[in-house]
Amino acid sequence: MNHKAKISIGMAFGVALCGMLWADSGQAAELVSAIARGGKLYDKWYEMTGDPEPTTIHPAYPPSGGYADKPKDTWRCKECHGWDYNGKLGAYATGKHATGIVGIGRLNQGDPDAVVKILNDDKHLYGDKLTKQDLNDLALFVTQGQVEMARWIDSKTKEAKGDRQRGEAVYNTICAGCHGTDGQKEPKMPPVGKVASENPWETLHKILNGEPDSKMPAMRALDPQIAVDVLSYAATLPKEKPGK
Ligand code: HEC
Ligand code: HEC
Structure with a gap:
């Protein structure tokens, strides 16, 4: 098979695969x-x-x-x-x-x-x-x-089983616009670092499903590991407001 034929077969396959993925993701x-x-x-x-x-x-x-x-x-x-x-x-x-x-x-x-x-x-x-x-x-x-919480959060230490560095990048690009890079920009709630470290289950639930009656997005469409990575990083943010 010549090079061109291989490419066109590859492309046809790619287009078909894309079509399938689209149909699936539509449902x-x-x-x-x-x-x-x-x-x-x-x-x-x-x-x-x-x-x-x-x-x-x-x-x-x-x-x-x-x-x-x-x-x-x-x-x-x-x-x-x-x-x-x-x-x-x-x-x-x-x-x-x-x-x-x-x-x-x-x-x-x-x-x-x-x-x-x-x-x-x-x-x-x-x-x-x-x-x-x-x-x-x-x-x-x-x-x-x-989600099976015990798989993602250690029930004794409350530590999330995620990658903090990957979580930091996601936090800073998705969450920080509303919550600030320090997690303290939403005035009516405790710092994100406090909620995430004291109640990682609540935080993971809200990252996946969003916050009721607010603009906060739900990350459910992504791999739960990504939400857990964000949770790992969020738990390292400051727990107190400055000056306290
Ligand atoms: C579009 C803005 C927006 C984005 C983006 C956003 N949030 Fe929120 N989030 C909010 C609002 C608004 C609230 C409700 C604040 C309140 O109760 O006054 C909230 C609530 C929360 C709470 C619950 C606090 C509590 O005690 O009730 C947590 C935890 C949280 N957000 C974490 C995150 C994380 C982590 C991300 C990124 C994955 C994120 N948020 C993305 C707007 C946002
Ligand atoms: C005030 C307490 C209370 C609240 C609020 C409540 N439930 Fe329940 N729920 C119970 C009790 C008690 C049982 C066990 C009933 C029984 O043994 O017959 C139960 C059982 C269940 C079960 C079956 C569990 C099993 O193993 O059989 C499901 C599912 C459930 N609740 C879902 C919900 C959902 C969803 C909501 C919110 C819309 C909710 N519950 C709100 C008290 C509550």
Whole structure:
């Protein structure tokens, strides 16, 4: 085969492959954004629905829980099931957030319809608070959006298993525009370095899914290793505001 023929076969193959990738990513794109939206609803659905925030304690919230004085928080999925999705077996095993409630890991890779059913049941009571779309996106998050936190974050040291140097480049090009290279530019939140080092699970959840009701992007479409690299670097940023 002459050189030219090889090139044209190569090009035809390349074009076909590109076509396949485009078709695939077209479908995946909708799914990925629905999952990320579900992840934001898991975080704080009532900031996204535009309806009035809950004013009473969630009936399934145990009297022993430390957030009974903040009723609306008791309606956040993360408050009962954890940022690490591990409920009573995870970071919320003890402390103010402890509820003794199971995680959502059993439904990972499970049936989305089963999750919608759970969210409508008389334990959860989300049927009249969320739309069908909300419930579907939550179900997609629960069944297809959970990352295995223990694989990415050491549960004892809280250290992220990422590459700090690669994370620094991503942080400085994607996050710093809003958060500043020191992580302190968003005035209403604690420094990124503080959140990332004290609660790496929350930070990873937000890097992957975005922050509810804000412009923060969701990095879910990229390899989770990239989000973990950013997390590794973010945890090294200053934890205190200057002058404190
Ligand atoms: C106030 C606490 C509370 C909140 C908030 C809450 N749940 Fe639950 N959830 C529970 C309890 C309790 C169970 C266990 C129910 C049972 O054993 O019947 C449960 C079970 C589940 C399960 C099944 C777990 C299993 O292994 O069977 C899933 C999935 C789930 N919840 C998802 C969610 C999602 C998504 C949200 C947010 C929209 C949410 N939950 C909000 C208390 C809560
Ligand atoms: C387009 C602007 C924007 C970009 C880009 C952005 N964020 Fe955010 N981020 C925000 C806003 C706005 C908030 C909510 C601030 C608030 O609660 O007042 C937020 C919240 C957060 C929080 C939660 C803080 C808390 O305690 O609730 C973390 C952690 C965070 N961002 C980290 C990152 C990281 C890491 C990146 C890069 C992958 C990033 N953000 C990219 C705008 C952005």
